[in-house]
Amino acid sequence: MGPAWVAQLPVARFHGVGPVTAAKMKRLGTETGADLKAQSIEFLTRHFGSSADWYHGIARGNDDRPVNPSRERKSSGSETTFDRDLTDPAGIEAGVLKMADDVAAWCAERRQYGRTVTVKAKFADFRQVTRSRTQPHTVRDQDAIRATSIDLIRTLYPLEQGVRLVGVTVSNFEPSKARMPLFGDAGP
Structure with a gap:
């Protein structure tokens, strides 16, 4: 799946390709990973200078940035794509x-x-919107996450077109409560 996934990915989704670079790539006929991979290093250097090697590599699935499996998680989210565009609020x-x-x-x-609950919706035309609400205290209750999520999605009604995808994320996690040693004593 890796190479096929990279090939279909819009260049704007690649790490290191911001909105200005994505627009320039589009003007040059480079809109997907496959388009980017088809460009020679000479072409990329001529148009993107010192970033050419990076773009050349990521189009081929090469990314040597270190992976940190122990990094602290900042959010948790889940999303689903419907099998058809939904316009009925109950289904959404x-x-x-x-x-x-x-x-x-x-x-x-x-x-x-x-403390923050975010709802994402992607419409039939692939336009995406998010709505979020930050609470004064952490949200620890499933009912509170559900109620906030429903309140947020309802801000999108009435719908101008169908919804293809919805997602919910909780972020702004409270800091880890690691045990701090007293008076320099690291023992129990």
Whole structure:
């Protein structure tokens, strides 16, 4: 799946390709990973200077940035793509509630709780919108995540077109409560 996935990926989704570079690539006829891979290093150097090697590599799935599996997680999210565009609020909200339940379960299992709940919706034309709400305290309750998610998705009604995807994310996690030694004593 790796090479095929990279090939179909819009260049704007590649790490290191910002909006200005993506627009320039589009003007040059480079819109997907496959388009980027088809460009020679000479072409990339002429148009993108010192970034040419990076773009050449990422189009081929090469990324030597170190992976840090121990990094602290900053959010938990879940999303689903519907098999058809939904316009019925009940169907959309059922999807949102399922995603909220997935996120709440993850948070409870790992005892990681955040203050911000975000809902994402992608429309039939692939336009994407997000709505978020930050609470004064961490959200630890599944019902609170569900209620906030429903409130947020309802801000999109009435719909101008169908919804293809919905997602729910909890972020702004409280800091880890690692035990701090007293008076320099690292022992129990």
